[in-house]
Amino acid sequence: MQTTIHETAIIDDGAEIGDGSRIWHFVHVCGGAKIGKCVSLGQNVFVGNKVTIGDHCKIQNNVSVYDNVTLEDGVFCGPSMVFTNVYNPRALVSRKTEYRDTLVRKGATLGANCTIVCGVTIGQFAFIGAGTVVNKDVPAYALMVGVPARQIGWISEFGDRLQIPIDGSGNATCAQSGEEYLLNEGVLTRVENKS
Secondary structure (H helix, E strand, O other): OOOEEOOOOEEOOOOEEOOOOEEOOOOEEOOOOEEOOOOEEOOOOEEOOOEEEOOOOEEOOOOEEOOOEEEOOOOEEOOOOEEOOOOOOEOOEOOHHHOOOEEEOOOOEEOOOOEEOOOOEEOOOOEEOOOOEEOOOEOOOEEEEOOOOEEEEEEOOOOOEEOOOOOOOEEEEOOOOOOEEEEEOOEEEEEOOOO
């Protein structure tokens, strides 16, 4: 697979970019970045030195992925969403030794204009709604909205809302994919098909 890099993009020496990735207009990738296969970086994306981006991620226009952010495979970052890496920034105080790690697990969606405050983990296939501000860890498959983020439900790997209570126990089937999910004591898991 051929990697596509637009002529206006700046790729610093040392950056690792996987096969089949597409890097569009005015992107800047720093030299220490590790970018997987088949990744799409939209217009005006910035990728810092201490960043790892897994395979098949899609990062839309105007997103800056700062140092200490890790995206596992298949993460979607909506237009103009925001990562931070310092919890209490000041222009007059250097805090480069205080960066906090942010981890976004496989398949999660970060909606347009949402903000992910540094130091959190977003669970696999979680869905962060547009404009949401996340300042604490998010469970796998959680549907989160608001400022600050609050959980309003569960979502399937396909991206459909599951008809299941937020707390307690129960099960649900994704109407689109037929995948089954089990909620047990507030933790949602996908039931593996054994056939």
